[in-house]
Amino acid sequence: MTVPNLVGAGLIVIGAGIGLGKIGGSAMEGIARQPEATGKIQTAMIIIAALLEGLAFGALFLGK
Amino acid sequence: MEQLLNDFSPGLFVMQTVLLLGLIFLLVKFAWKPILNSLEDREKGIQDALDAAESAKKEMQNITADSENLLKEARAERETMLKEARELKEQMLADAREEAQKEGDKIIEKAKATIDSEKKAAVADIKSQVANLSLEIAEKVLKEELSDKSKQLKLVEDMLGNVKLN
Amino acid sequence: MKFSHRSHLVFTTFFAVLFSATLWASDEEKHEGAVNKPEHVAAYIQHHIKDAHDFHLYSYTDTHGERKHVGFPLPVIVWSSKGLATFMSSKFHHDDDGKVIVEAGGTRFVKLHSKIYELEAGADTVAFDETHHATNAHKVLDFSITKSVFGILLVGLLMFFWFSRLARQYKSRKVPKGFGRVLEPLVLYVRDEIAKPNIGEKRYREFTGYLLTVFFFIWILNLLGLTPLGFNVTGQLAVTAALAIFTLIIYTFKGNKGYWGHMLWMPGVPVLIRPVLAIIEVAGAFLIKPFSLLVRLFANISAGHIVVMSLIAIMVTMKAEIGAVGATALSFILSFFITLIEVLVAFLQAYIFTMLSALFIGMAVEEHDHH
Numbered sequence: 001m002t003v004p005n006l007v008g009a010g011l012i013v014i015g016a017g018i019g020l021g022k023i024g025g026s027a028m029e030g031i032a033r034q035p036e037a038t039g040k041i042q043t044a045m046i047i048i049a050a051l052l053e054g055l056a057f058g059a060l061f062l063g064k
Numbered sequence: 065m066e067q068l069l070n071d072f073s074p075g076l077f078v079m080q081t082v083l084l085l086g087l088i089f090l091l092v093k094f095a096w097k098p099i100l101n102s103l104e105d106r107e108k109g110i111q112d113a114l115d116a117a118e119s120a121k122k123e124m125q126n127i128t129a130d131s132e133n134l135l136k137e138a139r140a141e142r143e144t145m146l147k148e149a150r151e152l153k154e155q156m157l158a159d160a161r162e163e164a165q166k167e168g169d170k171i172i173e174k175a176k177a178t179i180d181s182e183k184k185a186a187v188a189d190i191k192s193q194v195a196n197l198s199l200e201i202a203e204k205v206l207k208e209e210l211s212d213k214s215k216q217l218k219l220v221e222d223m224l225g226n227v228k229l230n
Numbered sequence: 231m232k233f234s235h236r237s238h239l240v241f242t243t244f245f246a247v248l249f250s251a252t253l254w255a256s257d258e259e260k261h262e263g264a265v266n267k268p269e270h271v272a273a274y275i276q277h278h279i280k281d282a283h284d285f286h287l288y289s290y291t292d293t294h295g296e297r298k299h300v301g302f303p304l305p306v307i308v309w310s311s312k313g314l315a316t317f318m319s320s321k322f323h324h325d326d327d328g329k330v331i332v333e334a335g336g337t338r339f340v341k342l343h344s345k346i347y348e349l350e351a352g353a354d355t356v357a358f359d360e361t362h363h364a365t366n367a368h369k370v371l372d373f374s375i376t377k378s379v380f381g382i383l384l385v386g387l388l389m390f391f392w393f394s395r396l397a398r399q400y401k402s403r404k405v406p407k408g409f410g411r412v413l414e415p416l417v418l419y420v421r422d423e424i425a426k427p428n429i430g431e432k433r434y435r436e437f438t439g440y441l442l443t444v445f446f447f448i449w450i451l452n453l454l455g456l457t458p459l460g461f462n463v464t465g466q467l468a469v470t471a472a473l474a475i476f477t478l479i480i481y482t483f484k485g486n487k488g489y490w491g492h493m494l495w496m497p498g499v500p501v502l503i504r505p506v507l508a509i510i511e512v513a514g515a516f517l518i519k520p521f522s523l524l525v526r527l528f529a530n531i532s533a534g535h536i537v538v539m540s541l542i543a544i545m546v547t548m549k550a551e552i553g554a555v556g557a558t559a560l561s562f563i564l565s566f567f568i569t570l571i572e573v574l575v576a577f578l579q580a581y582i583f584t585m586l587s588a589l590f591i592g593m594a595v596e597e598h599d600h601h
Contacts, residue, residue, distance in 0.1 A: 043427075043585075046581075046582060046585070047585070047586070047589065050522075050526065050582045050585075050586060051522065053522075053526055054518075054521070054522025054523070054525060054526050055522070057522070057525045057526055057529045058518075058521060058522065058525055060529070061068055061525060061529070068467060071280065071467060072467045072468055072471070073281060073345070073372060073466070073468045074371060074372075074468070075308075075371050075372035075373045075374065075468075076281060076372070076376065076378055076379065076466060076468035076469065077468035077469075077471060077472050078371075078373065079373060079379045079382070080378075080379075080382060080466075080468060080469045080472040080473075081472045081475075081476075083379070083382050083383065083386060084382075084443075084447070084472060084473070084476065086386070087386045087389065087390070087443060087447065088439065088440060088443045088476075090390055091389060091390060091393060091394075091439065091442070091443050092439035092440075092443070094390070094393075094394045094397060095389075095390070095393030095394050095396065095397045096393070096397075096438065096439040096442050096443070097397075097439070098397035098398075098400060098401075099393065099396055099397045099400065099417060100417075100421070100435070100438060100439075102397070102400030102401075102404075103400075103414075103417070103418065103421075106400075106404050109404075
């Protein structure tokens, strides 16, 4: 792995981290507001997190 | 990317595809279908049992309600019967009273009529007796008065004196 | 909970003991394959992540200073330029650098970084260029019963045995007993939490078989990857690609009119934008969706293996800094907790793969209300 690759990977991880943090935070807020909707929120959260994860992995492996 | 493509093994891909196809086929045929069918049957059975219990409960409630209704009806019937009987009794009493009244009235009427007729008969009898008596008295008086000539003349005189010629 | 913690502890200890046996085997450099220098660790992990042609359990150095490998060979089946060739992987004598040449089926093979190469005619040894690529050998189509294929077969047989037994139990009784009692709630979970809500009450039934197979296949293989047997099946790109392509094929061929209509000629948007949207949608359906499925599973499981092995390797890499005891203790503690997380990830990845498959299938078969 060359230095630009590593920097790119770092940038991807930062982006994905911010995204996942936002998703997780919003989900937590939603659950706190409506505890009865926990199941639905979790499912939606996991789906979006998984899609984001797929994007991040795709970028990581394209750069590898 | 290059390393990934280098690591990708087409042979393993083919093996995995074939094995997974076989596994899906076998499992669907010998495991998932029977398992899912049995699970659904069981769930259906549970649902049916619950429904049956529910309907039995409802029926039970219906029966209780029915018997209660029956009881209520019986009570009402008894009530009406009693009421009727009471009414009947009153009616009978009233009827009897009326009848008695009527009968009494009739008797009284008859008695009155009899009394009247008796009275009339008695009055008539008394009248005739009085008439006879008066006649006899008059006869006797007349006989007494007219036993001598002077007295006869006096009478005629008196009578004539009373009579005013007009 | 108590039991599972204890079993993880056993797990991790077993793991660590096995690897430490490998890692501490010898201090002498001449013994091939012994990992006792920080420089060896990366190569060892890289090697483990890849598929293998023999089932290697552990290695040790015997009293004569000879390196012994414990395991069993697996059959190699390759399609070369001369047709089909089969031999046992033991013929390579654990060589992975293209040094041992095996003659079979009228041609010659070497094994190089877990791949079988066919030597071109006239070549006696493998020649490398400056980027360490073989110049006089080429890859062959490799249908060997590799360690991964062995793992797939093992899990397939296990699943078939477990679930057909569960299916047979229902014939005589309403509630399963024994291990079936563990499996039944899992089957119900996949049906009620994954298939039904994502595909819909009407059509979930025809896809539940596929989803159940994939879920248990991935989950059991993920868990198998956490055992010291050293399987890394769901961390093989070929395996996850095959799984993702199965999902792709299902939602492509089961997609209804509404699905294709929304993909190719999106209703409710200006006509000029429709072709652009169609390009995005087609790319999404045929590239992004399967790619995200296959890469996610592959990357998560590979990353998990790399992390666990790196933490175990702390006992080698940090021996100089904090001493053998400190390094071992640190690697024990860290690998214990990361293994706990990996057990969760093993389930989560199986769940996510199945769930996204169900979601994609659900999107393809849902009834669109007409606008």
